[in-house]
Amino acid sequence: MNAPTPAPIPRWVHYHKQARELELGYSSGDTYRLPVELLRVYSPSAEVRGHGGDSAVLQVGKKHVGLENITQSGNYALKLSFDDGHNSGLYSWEYLFELATHQQAYWDNYLQRLADAGASREPTSIHFKSL
Template sequence: MAAPTEIRLDRAARVLHVSFEDGTRYPLPAEYLRVESPSAEVQGHHPGQKQTVAGRRHVGIIAVEPVGHYAVRLVFDDLHDTGIFSWDYLAELGREQDRRWAGYLDALAARGLSRDPK
């Protein structure tokens, strides 16, 4: 995947807008990016270890930091900052947003968890 042509953070709306050369554009909510973070804390170290992160409805992004020419590191206002979001992963999150979000909501419900902070 080529590098995005634009990465723009709308802090007020808590949305990261990512555009690619082929014309695809994805508005990625901070909450969605936080709960799908590629960090080991969220994804685990092996398949099947993914954690369901609750209580992040109001999370924001406070920094978008370049990592080489292949990714960005997002710093969330809950101080989570260990996920490196590659260009490929950002595009995948955009393409699969509806399916992944529905799966996340189902996982929360199955565990009796909420998007709202405690």
Template sequence: MRAPPTKIKLKQASRQLEVAFEGQTLLLPYEYLRVFSPSAEIRGHGNQQMLIVGGKKEVQITNLEAVGQYAIKLTFDDGHDSGLYNWQTLYELGRDYAANWQYYLKQLAAAGLQRSADPSVGHFDPKQKN
């Protein structure tokens, strides 16, 4: 398991979460954190398909709460608050941002969804990652 970050800060103006680990600072867009939430609602249980969510371009984080010494809980202004982002998850989201984001955009388009103001949802199979 990854060591705790040395800094976690909400940057509301740019809608990014700043997370600093020893020697590395990650900037994670709120939209990215929302659509890649580690919650069962998004990730599913077991072999279920991951839920792809559109319309989150302008999402805000309204609350950040520590969960013990291992994670944070983010509350988004669309009511989503069920994902716990542990330190390893935050690090991996930062490390894999470019690939994850391109994959998300591809799946969003395939589902006929938009990033902005489209509350529609669709499904994609994470096993079909290209």
């Protein structure tokens, strides 16, 4: 049996700050733009995925999240630091390619989970009253 073909490694990565999208460019000429919100809610960290089974934590209120920093981790992944303080989890080239090539399915699943939970993509805000 043949081993699975490894996911391609991007030749370049660019963060579009205003659009809040991470663009990946491949030697094939293919490019993908991943919304930062999608990357955040599908973080490979234990904080988001949980510690096995059905313990994943639904991420809510992440509509306007952005990136503060992007660093390469070895030759196999990116470490993304988000402006909401989340910075754990390594995004392997395989995982980024999976998110990029199946983006709509991931997005639809996320929106359905939010709807099922009665939750929102909008951040919650705290209103203070003067005493």
